[in-house]
Amino acid sequence: MSHPHLATIIEQATTGNEDRRTAIEPLVFFRREEQAPPCICMIEPSIVLVAQGAKRMWIGDEGFLYDPERFLITSLDLPANSEVVEASRESPCVGLALKLDMQMLAELIALGSLPPPPVRADQHSVGLGTLTPDLLQPLERLLALLNEPDSIPVLAPLILREIHYRLLQSDQAARLWQIVAAGSQSQRVAKAIDWLKQNYSKPLRIDELAGRVQMSTSTLHHHFRKLTSMSPLQYQKWLRLNEAKRLMLNSALDATSAAFQVGYESPSQFSREYSRLFGLPPKRDIEGLRSQVR
Structure with a gap:
């Protein structure tokens, strides 16, 4: 099964193996x-x-x-690994990622016209949803707007609102309600993630982070790992290593300078942890990546 109309639009807008931003900001x-x-x-x-x-x-x-037939939905910023299972040059794997607006979801829920989901979501921030005609149709209209650039500022916000509304009627509604509910454990973990993203280079004191999001240390550890498959410390390490990789690749920093800039005090520890995550020491990894784009 495929969606020929969507596939054609995306194939015409892309080449090779790439991610491409569109004129509609949250759409890639x-x-x-x-x-x-x-x-x-x-x-x-x-x-x-x-x-x-x-x-x-x-x-x-x-x-x-x-x-x-099934879309992926994520409700938190998550480190992950993406695998291409089915693709060829003749029939490429093509698709889209649409960033969710959590404030819009909260506003739609606050209107009170949507009944709460009948079942609670599992304790995970990722799920698979069934792509129904009710959700597919506004997505098709959103992509069609790319051929009407002058209409995007007026019509895109309306269609995006409809897509969010349809998601709150989908089989993934409970997951979205859970993350936007004020005071929920999921929302507190989301706040902890926001803090880590903004302060990844600073020393991490778990008790202070737990206090910031009004959780006990043990409760933060439990729910953070449940939702992200990582501890807060592992999440911070992932952020540091990926930012260091970006700095070495795009800003020509050497490994030691990148390590210090992202918060490491020991270059040797940085090199060990980098090799564990990426499979190669920093210098060899960056040299290999640069050789691929020459």
Whole structure:
């Protein structure tokens, strides 16, 4: 199964293996022309839809396979591994990622016209939803707007609101209610993640972070790991290592300078942890990446 109309729009807007931003700010297209093993990525709260082909998202040791019948939904900023399962040059894996607006979801819930979901979501920030016609139709209209650039500022916000409304009527509604509910454990973990993203280079004191989000240390550890498959310390380490990789690749920093800039006090510890995450020491990894784009 595929969605030929969506696939055609995305294929025409992309080439090779790439992620491409669109004129609609929260909307990104992706295209992959071959199967590929899992690669490290950070996924924002979003829905990810494959119009043709199939992908699998790994969160910790758990894999989520999504294809034209099922969309992936994430409600937190999560370190993950993305795997291309079904793709070829003749029939590339193409799809879209649409960043979710949590404030919009909260506003729609506050209106009171949507009944609460009949069942609670599992304690996970990732799920697979069924792509229904009610959700597919506004997504198709959103993509059609790319051919009417002058209409995007007026009509895109209306269609995005409709998409969020449909998500709150989908089989993933409970997951979204859980994350936007004021005072919920999921919302407190989301606040902890926001703090870590803004302060990853600072020393992490778990008791202080727990106090910031009004949780006990043990409760923060439990729910953080449940939702992200990581401890807060592992999450901070992931952020530091990926930012260091970006600095070495894009700003030509050497490994020691990058290590100090992201908060490491020991270059040797940085090198060990970098090799463990990326499979190669920092210098060899960056040299390999640069050689690929020459």
